[in-house]
Amino acid sequence: MIQNQYYYLVAGLPELFFEADNRKLDFVSIRDWLKQNLEGNDLELIDTLSLHYDNDNVLSFINNRNTFSERGLVPRDVYDDVKSNLKQFPSYIADFFTELYTERDEEVLANEDEEELQKSVEVGLYNRFYDYVASYNNEFLQKWFCFDRQLRNILAATNARKLGKEVAPILVGNDSINVALSHSQALDFGMRGELPLMDKLMPILEISNLFEREKKIDMLRWDFIDEANIFNYFNIDKVMGYLLKAEIIDRWVKFDPVLGDALLKKYFNELKGTFDLNAAFEEQ
Template identity: 35%
Template structure:
């Protein structure tokens, strides 16, 4: 991994409450081209795989839909891999496609024709594979970041399920220690009080009735985590990765229509009270953005 003194020294200061974008995340990615080492570039690519996940699911549902340009894997590449696996041929060599996509397609083929019977949405299955892949990254900071996000999403989902009397076991994504505890424990702290130091903060955030404020508090918790975990790595790839993550948060808030956002969230929670599984999945999707 390299040291990026000039790059980081030249980056504008940013804050979560910024009302204008310094860079879009796509522009920042372009800024990094030709600067990062090959190994460090792979960490940035790992972040952007979330948009390839999104494109894959969208392509399955609407084959003619234009892909999100932030993803780099093309529909033709997805289709070539799927076709090879379906016909039990050797998949074409393609370093752009991570191994978890192959695992996803195999799982899909095993369940083809059983879509109405499978309980876990395909979005969640793909997310589980993505998180598992990312959390194994040899860069500890990056692996810990993905673990943090998985845990926050799962804990907020579990708290929401408990509040509305829904069975949380089917809504938890992943298989790490926190996910397993959330599925099985009925304790108030899910048995995680001694291992997850930010659980009390999440409990307070979950009580926030203004759902836009709640989302902002979640991002603030993540922002503070990034600050703490890059303090001693000011010119390393970890700080560049953190800057990208912060840009994503700002970009989301700058482009979010507050009125529309509040209306959508309240509709979701209102339907959740009626026990709607589909709506809970939509709610989880909002948390993952």
């Protein structure tokens, strides 16, 4: 399929650098401006990169948290009556809510243990999410979300092991990597030399400074975007890569190193699911 070419748009984008002074960067303004200059199905493609905010909002709603990200695609007022507004959600979220409310009474759901919700409900939502984004016929999106899922699973498995928790229930998807993460007792889950991502990630996980470790993980994401777009110059893939980089920078613009290290230590000391690292970034 022939892709739209955005010569003037891409040529006019300011170059982004991970380590530069990016305090003037405004992620939402960049996203909105990019969308104003896209055509046809490309608008839907770039919207998929914001769906994780909707996922966070869904989980906040289910867990009765008073947090809501306006960066999601679904407005806040839609959550006032979820059952009546299912058609306003992306199809995977609508299906998720339908299944959830079919299996559980709302009152029971509201009082259910939060950690158990994180293990079953969150994984269920993200299984639907990754299946949904995989359905798009776009090579960059498929590469990005495959990488994203693998990275998150490895990090989740590593943290679960540190906390002495079972790994399998918190993994998203069903592949050979998850089998290794669930059953291997090796430090590298038996995948060093077999999975390129693991080869790059293992030295990072050995960094004792939690702030630096988190920063290196985002640099790994940054490098993946560059590698995935090495032969893309003016198409929607290049634009999506730019937006992902802007989002990475946006996260660090608000992040104070001293406070950040304390927040990360708290994150690793809390039970999984009881401390929201994304919210911690937003608060600063």
